[in-house]
Amino acid sequence: MTTVASDDELSLTFAALADPTRRAILTRLTAGDATVGELAEPFALTQQAVSKHIRVLQRAGLISRSKVAQSRPCRFEPARFDEAAEWIGRHRQQWADRYDRLDEHLAALRATARGDEKDGDA
């Protein structure tokens, strides 16, 4: 299922990625699903601390947790990440368009300046 993330959801995504431990957790999950216990091991964190990070990542839509096994392994969900990347693309485009319009504005200013000169000469 494809859902379009709102700006608020994207903010959650960016906020979730602003923490080095959560990025490390995501990095680990790109290699394959893992349980909270497996994720806690390399970070010298308690399972409780990892669980907290997991909840933030889950809220941000960056990971999901299986309901099948009792250990409820975590899985990286690339969809929201792709949406965030697409957002950046749009953002760049906004600047490209803005500077296009600025060029038109500058051309208009030059045309006006030339017009004024002519008026002055006349």
Add this chain to the structure above:
Amino acid sequence: MTQAGEFTYRRVHQASRELLFDCMTMPEHLTSFWGPDGTTTPLDGITVDLQPGGRFETVMVNRADGSQYTMRATYLEVSRPERLAWIEADVEGGMTTTITFTDLGEGRTEVITHQTNVPQAYSSPEARRGFETSLRRFDEYVTALASP
């Protein structure tokens, strides 16, 4: 050099640095080009308090349905005509935009727009393919920022 965690947009315009700086900071200019296509940026919706800590706000109005979007920013650096920077505190925990104006001679000016606080992993499809590498580089970038 483009650091991890920022994206850069470069343009060359046929105008002086002073004029370009004024275009980006004077409501009379901004109203002509600021908002996205399909919107207007009315003069009375533009607030410019051109000093560090001063407000920079623009209300953009959708031509089709009249709906409004307000950009709220605070100036971080105002150095006419070399550099202009502001931060949008509400966007992704603080989106910083820095615009640098460089004189290329013959009336041409290079305008470089940096936006930071964008995770490196997001900045290009290529970077995205190397998701793991990108996250690690972003880590290093943030770490470098945090060190004195």
